Amino acid sequence: METNLVIEGFKFMGLGMGTVFLFLIIMIFAMGLMSKMVAKFFPEVKVSEKVAAATAVNTQNKNKKIVAAITAAIKHHRG
Missing domain, CATH: 1.20.5 (Single alpha-helices involved in coiled-coils or other helix-helix interfaces)
Incomplete structure (x- = not known):
């Protein structure tokens, strides 16, 4: 059984970077939603x-x- 460690490394790197990217996208949308809610319920x-x-x-x-x-x-x- 032969495993290519470079390919395995790239797989894990892609998985990790994809997870971080997805988390950041979700966080951006959540912060925008929270900002709109605060502006609606607590106007300046x-x-x-x-x-x-x-x-x-x-x-x-x-x-x-x-x-x-x-x-x-x-x-x-x-x-």
Whole structure:
């Protein structure tokens, strides 16, 4: 009985690569389906422009205070 190990290796390689490819295709479709379900049951809430502008101003004020505190701490430790 003579077996060609190269051919057997290619068979196993094809089986393994085919299994991985099939798994990835199924995973892509499942992720797309889950994405559609999440978008349907949990829609994104629209934020009005006034709320967004107010939030941006508050964030800028907080950032300025943080920068001022860091600058003061650096001057205190150097000086």
